Amino acid sequence: xxxxxxxxxxxxxxxxxxxxxxxxxxxxxxxxxxxxxxxxxxxxxxxxxxxxxxxxxxxxxxxxxxxxxxxxxxxxxxxxxxxxxxxxxxxxxxxxxxxxxxxxxxxxxxxxxxxxxxxxxxxxxxxxxxxxxxxxxxxxxxxxxxxxxxxxxxxxxxxxxxxxxxxxxxxxxxxxxxxxxxxxxxxxxxxxxxxxxxxxxxxxxxxxxxxxxxxxxxxxxxxxxxxxxxxxxxxxxxxxxxxxxxxxxxxxxxxxxxxxxxxxxxxxxxxxxxxxxxxxxxxxxxx
Amino acid sequence: xxxxxxxxxxxxxxxxxxxxxxxxxxxxxxxxxxxxxxxxxxxxxxxxxxxxxxxxxxxxxxxxxxxxxxxxxxxxxxxxxxxxxxxxxxxxxxxxxxxxxxxxxxxxxxxxxxxxxxxxxxxxxxxxxxxxxxxxxxxxxxxxxxxxxxxxxxxxxxxxxxxxxxxxxxxxxxxxxxxxxxxxxxxxxxxxxxxxxxxxxxxxxxxxxxxxxxxxxxxxxxxxxxxxxxxxxxxxxxxxxxxxxxxxxxxxxxxxxxxxxxxxxxxxxxxxxxxxxxxxxxxxxxxxxxxxxxxxxxxxxxxxxxxxxxxxxxxxxxxxxxxxxxxxxxxxxxxxxxxxxxxxxxxxxxxxxxxxxxxxxxxxxxxxxxxxxxxxxxxxxxxxxxxxxxxxxxxxxxxxxxxxxxxxxxxxxxxxxxxxxxxxxxxxxxxxxxxxxxxxxxxxxxxxxxxxxxxxxxxxxxxxxxxxxxxxxxxxxxxxxxxxxxxxxxxxxxxxxxxxxxxxxxxxxxxxxxxxxxxxxxxxxxxxxxxxxxxxxxxxxxxxxxxxxxxxxxxxxxxxxxxxxxxxxxxxxxxxxxxxxxxxxxxxxxxxxxxxxxxxxxxxxxxxxxxxxxxxxxxxxxxxxxxxxxxxxxxxxxxx
Numbered sequence: 001x002x003x004x005x006x007x008x009x010x011x012x013x014x015x016x017x018x019x020x021x022x023x024x025x026x027x028x029x030x031x032x033x034x035x036x037x038x039x040x041x042x043x044x045x046x047x048x049x050x051x052x053x054x055x056x057x058x059x060x061x062x063x064x065x066x067x068x069x070x071x072x073x074x075x076x077x078x079x080x081x082x083x084x085x086x087x088x089x090x091x092x093x094x095x096x097x098x099x100x101x102x103x104x105x106x107x108x109x110x111x112x113x114x115x116x117x118x119x120x121x122x123x124x125x126x127x128x129x130x131x132x133x134x135x136x137x138x139x140x141x142x143x144x145x146x147x148x149x150x151x152x153x154x155x156x157x158x159x160x161x162x163x164x165x166x167x168x169x170x171x172x173x174x175x176x177x178x179x180x181x182x183x184x185x186x187x188x189x190x191x192x193x194x195x196x197x198x199x200x201x202x203x204x205x206x207x208x209x210x211x212x213x214x215x216x217x218x219x220x221x222x223x224x225x226x227x228x229x230x231x232x233x234x235x236x237x238x239x240x241x242x243x244x245x246x247x248x249x250x251x252x253x254x255x256x257x258x259x260x261x262x263x264x265x266x267x268x269x270x271x272x273x274x275x276x277x278x279x280x281x282x283x284x285x286x287x
Numbered sequence: 288x289x290x291x292x293x294x295x296x297x298x299x300x301x302x303x304x305x306x307x308x309x310x311x312x313x314x315x316x317x318x319x320x321x322x323x324x325x326x327x328x329x330x331x332x333x334x335x336x337x338x339x340x341x342x343x344x345x346x347x348x349x350x351x352x353x354x355x356x357x358x359x360x361x362x363x364x365x366x367x368x369x370x371x372x373x374x375x376x377x378x379x380x381x382x383x384x385x386x387x388x389x390x391x392x393x394x395x396x397x398x399x400x401x402x403x404x405x406x407x408x409x410x411x412x413x414x415x416x417x418x419x420x421x422x423x424x425x426x427x428x429x430x431x432x433x434x435x436x437x438x439x440x441x442x443x444x445x446x447x448x449x450x451x452x453x454x455x456x457x458x459x460x461x462x463x464x465x466x467x468x469x470x471x472x473x474x475x476x477x478x479x480x481x482x483x484x485x486x487x488x489x490x491x492x493x494x495x496x497x498x499x500x501x502x503x504x505x506x507x508x509x510x511x512x513x514x515x516x517x518x519x520x521x522x523x524x525x526x527x528x529x530x531x532x533x534x535x536x537x538x539x540x541x542x543x544x545x546x547x548x549x550x551x552x553x554x555x556x557x558x559x560x561x562x563x564x565x566x567x568x569x570x571x572x573x574x575x576x577x578x579x580x581x582x583x584x585x586x587x588x589x590x591x592x593x594x595x596x597x598x599x600x601x602x603x604x605x606x607x608x609x610x611x612x613x614x615x616x617x618x619x620x621x622x623x624x625x626x627x628x629x630x631x632x633x634x635x636x637x638x639x640x641x642x643x644x645x646x647x648x649x650x651x652x653x654x655x656x657x658x659x660x661x662x663x664x665x666x667x668x669x670x671x672x673x674x675x676x677x678x679x680x681x682x683x684x685x686x687x688x689x690x691x692x693x694x695x696x697x698x699x700x701x702x703x704x705x706x707x708x709x710x711x712x713x714x715x716x717x718x719x720x721x722x723x724x725x726x727x728x729x730x731x732x733x734x735x736x737x738x739x740x741x742x743x744x745x746x747x748x749x750x751x752x753x754x755x756x757x758x759x760x761x762x763x764x765x766x767x768x769x770x771x772x773x774x775x776x777x778x779x780x781x782x783x784x785x786x787x788x789x790x791x792x793x794x795x796x797x798x799x800x801x802x803x804x805x806x807x808x809x810x811x812x813x814x815x816x817x818x819x820x821x822x823x824x825x826x827x828x829x830x831x832x833x834x835x836x837x838x839x840x841x842x843x844x845x846x847x848x849x850x851x852x853x854x855x856x857x858x859x860x861x862x863x864x865x866x867x868x869x870x871x872x873x874x875x876x877x878x879x880x881x882x883x884x885x886x887x888x889x890x891x892x893x894x895x896x897x898x899x900x901x902x903x904x905x906x907x908x909x910x911x912x913x914x915x916x917x918x919x920x921x922x923x924x925x926x927x
Contacts, residue, residue, distance in 0.1 A: 053859065054858055054859075055858070055859045055860075055861050056858055056859070056860060056861070057860065057861060057862065057863045057873075058766055058860065059860075060764075060766055061766075074834070074837070078834075086727055086730065086731075087727070087834075090723055090727070093753065094717055097717065097753070097757055097760075100757060100761060101760060101761055101764050103761075104760075104761030104762070104764050104765050105764050105765060105766060106765075106863060107695070107765040107766060107767050107863070107873070107888065108863035108864055108865070108873075109863075109865065109886055109888060110864060112761075112765075112888045113888075115761055116758065116761075116890065116891050119753075119754055119757045119758055119761070119891075120754070120891070122750070122753060122754070122757070123750045123751060123753060123754040124750075126746070126749065126750035126753060127743070127746040127747045127749075127750050128746075129746075130730070130742075130745070130746035130749065130750075131742075131743060131746055133730075134730065134734050134742050134746070137731070137734050138734060143731070192864065192866075197864050198863060198864060261896065264896075268747070272743060272747070275743055275746075276739060276740070276743055279739045279742070279743075280739050283737050283739055
């Protein structure tokens with residue numbers, strides 16, 4: 001039973017993620033007054049990439065993207081099977097770390113710059129991820145997703161401010177403007193695409209699939225905030241995920257990339273203030 | 288019982304031998320044998336006594352006490368004279384006051400105090416003993432090879448190897464005494480010996496900088512010793528005991544809290560927490576084996592060991608709150624500062640202070656889970672950090688630099704060294720390894736203790752930690768071809784063996800931590816608290832074990848990728864992308880005037896954003912204010 005569940009998670013997550021990305025491309029195109037690709041375009045892209053010849057700059061740097069994908073899949077399994085949210089965050093950052101190491105391994109100027117920026121981004125969003133986990137633990141007394149989403153009231157009731165902070169750092173995870181310093185999703189931000197500069201063919205397809213998983217994991221956090229033990233709240237949570245994603249698309253199309261100093265300091269200040277305020281108020285009312 | 292006495296005295300014997308034997312071959316042989324025998328003795332002691340523990344009481348200890356007193360007076364006289372000679376009058380003052388206190392105490396009050404257990408080997412001191420014994424002896428073997436290469440590189444330094452080795456063994460002996468004693472006077476004696484040894488080791492090269500830094504370390508640690516001595520005197524005169532185990536089982540009354548506070552200050556100086564951290568950074572001028580010995584595995588751990596011992600009296604008391612916040616300030620401050628230096632040893636130093644801060648935080652929160660995390664952190668940090676120190680030392684010998692920027696060729700120069708360094712770094716912060724598991728538990732226990740501030744600080748400190756290790760890891764993984772580059776020196780076998788063993792220990796520890804938890808840490812906590820701790824990652828959690836094994840096997844795949852096994856089909860390789868201006872070798876490009884230019888990539892050090900002076904200043908101020916607040920609160924309590 002659990003094996004089937006794991007297999008389903010592994011298969012369905014990227015399908016949903018790919019659809020979301022396709023949806024994103026259509027919406028973005030309409031906002032820019034274009035027709036846009038068909039909604040299944042991300043899948044066509046990946047299929048085409050897989051069939052292409054893989055060209056590489058050295059023998060090693062391909063492994064890191066596969067490793068990164070493995071760990072991101074592991075995160076998805078832990079998260080969507082109701083596992084420990086803190087463990088999920090740790091494995092997620094391990095996956096992201098391998099992705100950056102892939103950038104370093106090529107020792108190519110563009111990808112190293114991308115890798116350094118990716119590290120910076122990780123440093124910028126990581127505190128908020130921990131604060132989210134801490135806040136969820138506070139209201140449900142458990143790190144397990146299955147326990148958190150079976151409380152009588154959804155976590156958002158107690159953690160509205162932490163949720164705002166989480167939305168603030170979400171563009172880092174979704175690789176969207178204004179915080180898409182390392183690898184941008186679209187070509188409108190950069191011509192040479194950061195870490196993925198030196199990847200081609202199958203390895204590039206892997207990066208794309210990894211991104212689908214990451215998108216779903218990021219939205220999974222949004223889901224956890226809204227879900228409670230009645231089924232209607234789960235529906236609301238899914239709707240909220242879509243609303244948040246829609247908001248990120250609009251944000252992506254209406255902002256430009258910020259400088260790294262601003263990305264780092266604003267993320268740290270926002271997560272520090274919002275996190276401390278929310279958690280202190282919570283502990284004051286003694287939950 | 289004889290075995291434990293032997294364990295403490297054996298390194299002293301070796302020390303005398305290596306000091307007097309000038310023939311290098313014989314001396315090296317003695318060093319190696321001595322180290323191996325020390326490790327074996329440690330293991331035998333652990334096998335015999337670890338399970339049930341042992342307490343030893345000496346009927347008559349006057350002879351030992353008088354010997355210790357004589358040595359202490361001698362040391363004090365030397366330190367006072369050095370203070371006058373170097374115009375460090377503060378040092379002389381510290382040393383003078385404490386020796387007067389101790390002598391007065393020994394001759395008057397102490398006679399009425401009866402000490403039951405002089406030596407206590409329980410699970411915690413057993414763990415410490417294993418760390419000191421095994422890592423310490425590996426470092427001793429390493430020192431044999433390293434010092435040889437060191438003197439070939441550094442012709443300007445006068446060769447005093449036998450002195451160096453002798454001090455290292457004295458130090459080991461003192462560390463054994465420190466962790467095994469229960470009598471606070473004995474602990475104090477060993478404490479002072481380690482302080483003095485560290486002074487001698489840091490000043491080994493006798494350059495102006497080394498002398499200055501050695502004196503700085505001495506001033507700060509003797510200051511800590513003063514605080515320790517004051518605690519002993521108050522404890523003896525007001526509470527009529529000298530036993531650590533008796534102290535920790537007392538009710539937190541006023542005098543008990545004062546003693547605990549003073550002992551914690553001493554621990555903070557030893558563990559180089561803010562505002563006493565400057566000595567550890569300065570101590571990096573010393574040859575690497577002593578850095579590894581002093582700053583990773585043993586001496587700095589003495590401070591946190593004491594805090595873990597005192598943890599029943601910390602928690603929500605004044606001393607506990609102050610310690611937690613100082614630990615938090617240190618953890619965050621040093622994690623940020625570790626981003627800035629280019630010098631590998633300095634990064635290691637900052638990260639050591641930061642991790643000790645984390646251990647201080649965990650230990651002083653004082654709940655069962657946080658203590659579990661503290662002890663586990665202590666073990667993992669000792670293992671990984673000593674591996675990294677030794678590796679960086681050898682890297683300096685091999686590539687002639689310890690600048691992180693120069694390590695981009697390392698993978699091509701010495702695979703072994705770079706893989707062990709990668710293992711060490713992963714051990715410090717990546718997922719399946721122990722540091723992260725302890726952080727996980729620490730997080731949980733901090734939230735349970737309702738201390739929001741330290742939860743948030745832990746989150747920020749961890750993020751910064753990830754950044755500085757990540758960029759170093761990236762540098763090591765970059766596979767730059769070493770062009771026009773000459774290897775400075777081959778690695779010696781005496782260096783290879785300890786590094787290899789430590790790397791294996793780090794790898795094993797990430798699978799073996801449930802065993803350490805089950806057989807050592809949990810029984811220790813049960814004996815202190817009565818109930819077993821609720822660890823989120825229990826030993827019985829099979830899903831998690833499967834995950835762990837999966838992750839470890841994934842991590843083994845990374846180095847596999849570097850082995851040309853022929854398993855992977857050869858693919859088309861192209862030069863890297865340089866906007867179409869490559870000149871053919873991946874390291875040069877055609878510049879705007881058609882001139883060939885070298886492409887140089889450097890890591891991110893953020894010196895403008897993270898101003899070292901400012902951060903250090905504010906962290907020092909904050910923790911000094913915290914200590915003052917602690918003193919005021921204690922006085923306020925007395926007034927009530």
